[in-house]
Each structure stands twice: as structure tokens, then as C-alpha cells.
Amino acid sequence: MVFSHPIRVYWEDTDAGGIVFYANYLKFMERARTEWLRALGIEQQRLREQTGGLFVVSETRLKYHRPARLDDQLLVTAQLQESGSASLIIEQRVLLADMAGSQDEAAPSAAAARALLCEGSIRIGWVNAATLRPARLPAHVLQSLTPCAPDTRHPIRGLSTVKP
Amino acid sequence: MVFSHPIRVYWEDTDAGGIVFYANYLKFMERARTEWLRALGIEQQRLREQTGGLFVVSETRLKYHRPARLDDQLLVTAQLQESGSASLIIEQRVLLADMAGSQDEAAPSAAAARALLCEGSIRIGWVNAATLRPARLPAHVLQSLTPCAPDTRHPIRGLSTVKP
Amino acid sequence: MVFSHPIRVYWEDTDAGGIVFYANYLKFMERARTEWLRALGIEQQRLREQTGGLFVVSETRLKYHRPARLDDQLLVTAQLQESGSASLIIEQRVLLADMAGSQDEAAPSAAAARALLCEGSIRIGWVNAATLRPARLPAHVLQSLTPCAPDTRHPIRGLSTVKP
Amino acid sequence: MVFSHPIRVYWEDTDAGGIVFYANYLKFMERARTEWLRALGIEQQRLREQTGGLFVVSETRLKYHRPARLDDQLLVTAQLQESGSASLIIEQRVLLADMAGSQDEAAPSAAAARALLCEGSIRIGWVNAATLRPARLPAHVLQSLTPCAPDTRHPIRGLSTVKP
Numbered sequence A, B, C, D: 001m002v003f004s005h006p007i008r009v010y011w012e013d014t015d016a017g018g019i020v021f022y023a024n025y026l027k028f029m030e031r032a033r034t035e036w037l038r039a040l041g042i043e044q045q046r047l048r049e050q051t052g053g054l055f056v057v058s059e060t061r062l063k064y065h066r067p068a069r070l071d072d073q074l075l076v077t078a079q080l081q082e083s084g085s086a087s088l089i090i091e092q093r094v095l096l097a098d099m100a101g102s103q104d105e106a107a108p109s110a111a112a113a114r115a116l117l118c119e120g121s122i123r124i125g126w127v128n129a130a131t132l133r134p135a136r137l138p139a140h141v142l143q144s145l146t147p148c149a150p151d152t153r154h155p156i157r158g159l160s161t162v163k164p
Helices: A024-039 A044-051 A108-115 A139-148 B024-039 B044-051 B108-115 B139-148 C024-039 C044-051 C108-115 C139-148 D024-039 D044-051 D108-115 D139-148
Strands: A003-008 A053-064 A073-083 A087-096 A116-128 B003-008 B053-064 B073-083 B087-096 B116-128 C003-008 C053-064 C073-083 C087-096 C116-128 D003-008 D053-064 D073-083 D087-096 D116-128
Touching: A003 A024, A003 C024, A024 A053, A024 A073, A024 A087, A024 A116, A024 C003, A044 A053, A073 A139, A087 A108, A108 A116, B003 B024, B003 D024, B024 B053, B024 B073, B024 B087, B024 B116, B024 D003, B044 B053, B073 B139, B087 B108, B108 B116, C003 C024, C024 C053, C024 C073, C024 C087, C024 C116, C044 C053, C073 C139, C087 C108, C108 C116, D003 D024, D024 D053, D024 D073, D024 D087, D024 D116, D044 D053, D073 D139, D087 D108, D108 D116
Parallel strands: none
Antiparallel strands: A003 A073, A053 A116, A053 D053, A073 A087, A087 A116, B003 B073, B053 B116, B053 C053, B073 B087, B087 B116, C003 C073, C053 C116, C073 C087, C087 C116, D003 D073, D053 D116, D073 D087, D087 D116
């Protein structure tokens, strides 16, 4: 079961091309990652106060398939792809909600393909908040993430393998 | 002589209406205030490290006259309107650069009116960075600002008088 | 009954002061206005296709009382203050959700005061989308808004009266 | 000679981690691409009016090496990596200006490494502005870009080869 978070497209997200500005998909993905962590019991503000560390993004890869527009209702997914002692790789998709939920029994995969607006891999590291130097992920964070880890025998698309 | 800072309109600034999104004029004004302070010798990052304080905005009033569009070259002004021991009022204008500089000898004021896209007053306070509680502006900051202060006998348009 | 819309504070909303960047409250307010219009049956993208017009902001006045921070859950209200043939004035508040809902029976007004982070008035006009020139609000939009109009005998705080 | 564009880090660019928010590097890169195109005689707003088309990003790959902070002065480069009939690949770097220009004769490459904050590849396509369907790049745009094209025998790092 993949975590997903609903996001509505507002004026602030669009640009003069009439579509969502390309950098804003990274905002949408960050919101979904935050809610995914929250669903796992991880509040980042509190985590920083407790551990003195914070997550930082070290690598992103995005493919933009179809544009989102004003008033569109989106679903943004977050799924742990790989976790090491110092970094995570999270796979994310931005879907058009109406199409993602449509019942096209004759051609479900065609409907799914039309719903996929953007997809990507985000690599996240853990750093000391004061020095911004890489550090080991707190043990309880890694534990919270483990039950969600997918079968890691499958090769990771998008980002090269982490060797922490 | 009013301080002005050039700003170009990029895709990120526009929305699906084909014009600059209304909140982004506050970004432009903040950039111009930062460069105005820098021109007076005040670097905010260093100031925070030295004093433990930072500026926060406590009130804004903006009028939007004409929209800016992609590729427009703007001039954003910043002028101290009033300074107290705990807050400043800064008057700012966003002008279309081409029209602001045009030589319309027959009707200079008409040209100036066409160039004015947005104008407003921004009240800024000084707070302790750790507690975010109001504090007195550092003396050397007030001194840096003083030579630029306009005649304070004139009433302040836009914001009610500060009574710190 | 005042319309309110929940908004969560994410990393994108904050700045290096550790608080929400002042321009972003205008984003939050725009989101709440959009959802308020949607609740009244007005979808802006569709409205533009049907009428060739769109809303633009012509004036904003904001007071910032307390800062919002990462992970805060907010409520943003939108209430019609005045409607004319060519513009609307909407009063908006940004509240900290936990405090807004707290049961402080001994001092309810003190709790409400702590919950109020930012408040303001937004004047909105209607323009032709192609020319961006002011135009009359479509009749059915005005009709949709009327049932929500407050008692207009009260003076409008924040913005001077519209004389369309 | 690689095109570079100076960018200053303002409050709007930072987040509560005290560093530039990761999506904002895509804004910086878009600004630099826009100025690079302008330097080649290509104004996007005018181009759209003349041709009915516009550029859209179809793929991005970024690596974040070191964070930028408030008040940092950056240099953002843009260099054509490959051009096809329907898309371009542009390689971009975000450098810390002070370090990029420092004279470290003993270890110039070490200084250059410290200056590199972020780097990436951006694939850009050309679409009909009304339908957003892919289209062929206007001939005069391709011609403007050609003199800058690097030796295309070298493999492209970052993005897989375009097969338009």
C-alpha cells in the first residue's frame, strides 16, 4: 500500500504558461514526504529539537509527463525505495486524482498512464542541524521506516545505489 | 535620492493569469529592502550573528495598479518613512523600468503614472532571534538609517503612526 | 458562520528566521479564498472559460501578530466584507488551529487572541482576462456571493470603502 | 566560455533549516537559462507571440553538494549539452561566487570543488502553447543555439540521450 497525500493546485503553483511551474512539483513531493513521515510518527520539528539533526535532500530526478493546471486535484505518493545508515531514497509520483480513481475497466493501464503527471526519486540524507555535516540517521527513525521498506532485491531505478 | 533595485520578472513570478502573482511583489520589496540595507552597510546574516536579533515584518499595505508580466524589467524602490526605537516604516514602489526611464517631455507625470505597478508601506520590527520577542533596534543600525530619514513632520500615509 | 480552510505549514513556507515568510500568508489567504469560492459553487478556471474574466487583487492590508512555524496546523478564514459591481472586499484571518479550538473556559478571548497569527483585508476586482481591464462582475457570481454578505451597515475596517 | 548569471540569496529562498530550500535551485537555474537565451537574442515572451510555442521542462537531475545561505552571492551557469529537433539538454551549475573567483593557485581544483553547491541537467522540450503538445523547435531558435553547442561526440552525463 503506497502512501498518498491530496494536493490542490492554486494560483501560486501555476505560471504564465498556464501550467504548474516545474520547481513546484518538488514542493508537492516535499509535502507528501512530510505527511508520510508524520503518518509514521515522525514530526520533523520535534525530531530536530530531540536529536539536533534534520533531513536534507542530496539528489533529485524528475520526469514530467503531463502538466497540472489550476484547480486540478492531485495525489502525491511517497514510497521508501532504499534506506541506509545515512540516507534514504524515496520514490514519488504526482497523479491527477480524478483520473487516478477512474474506473476504466477496459483499459486500466491506459487510465493510469494518463493520470501520471510527474514521477521521480529523491535521495535524502541526515545532517547535524548546526554544522550541516552528514550524520547517522537516529535509530528510531530507521526503525519507523523499516516496515515500509519494499523488497530491496529489485534494482533501484532513478538513483544510483547508496553506499553509505 | 530614493534607493532603487532592478528586478527581472521570470517564469517563477508569474501565474496562470499571465501576470505576476500578487504575493510576489512582497518578495520583490523584500529584495529591495535587503539591498537598501546592504547599501547602508547592514548585512542581515552578519547582524544576526553579532546581535542575536533579526527584522520581522509586522504590517503591510499594498496597492496594485497595473500588472507586471514575464520578461518585464522592474525597478523597486525603498525609502525610510519613519524610524522608532523598535520599528521602521518603509515606503516602496514597483516601477516598470522602461517607462520609468522614458522621456515623455510633454507629459512626464502621465509616463510616471503608467510606470507605477504597485506601491506600499511595510512596517518592520526588531526581535530577539531565539524568542522572537520585540526588542530595541541596535544603536548602530538606527545610526546607519538616520541620514536617510525623510522629514518626519509630514504625516505618514499608509500605516498608522508607531508608538513604541 | 465564517468559512475556514485548514493549511499545514511545510518547509517551503518557512525562511531562515525559522518562521513562515511574510509573503506566504498571502498564498495561504488566496488558497482559502479559492476554497471559499469553490464552496459557493465558483470554480475559477471554469469561470474564466465561461466568461473570459478573472479575479485580480487590487489592494491588501495585513497585520502580522505572531509567527507560524514548521508543522503548525493553521485555519485560514474568508468572509465577504463588501461587494460592489466591480470589486469585493474580503476579510481574512490566519489562526493557529490547536489554540483556535482549545477550550479555555476561564479566558476564551485570551485563547482566541493567542491563536490569531495574521489578519487582513483583500480587495479583489474583476478583469477581462485578455486585456486585464476592469469589468463588471458576472451576475451569477454576485448572486452566489450575496447570501454570505455580512451586515453592510458596519464600517469596513482595513480598506477604504469601494465606490464602483 | 560558459554563460553564467549572478544571483543573490534572499529570505524568500531560505527555509527553517537555515539554507536554500531544495526546489529553489530549479528557480535559480530557470533564471540563468532565461538570461542565457536572452544573451542569444531569444526573448521567451516575444517568441511565444511570434510562434505560438513555449519551452517546457521534461526532465531534471540535480545533485546537491553544499547548501547556500542567506546573503550568499551565487553564479549560475547554463551550457547547451545537446540539441535535437524537439528538445534540448542544458547542463547547469550553481557556484558560490566568492569561492568561484578565489585565487587558490596551490589547489585550484579544491577551491572549485568547494564552490560547487549544486549541479544538474535539465531537458527542455518545445510545445504548442495552446495544446501543450510537443512540436518542433523553430528553426531560428535552433540556429541561435548552434554556435554554442559543445562537441556532441562526448556522452551526455545526467540524462539519457534524446531520440526525438
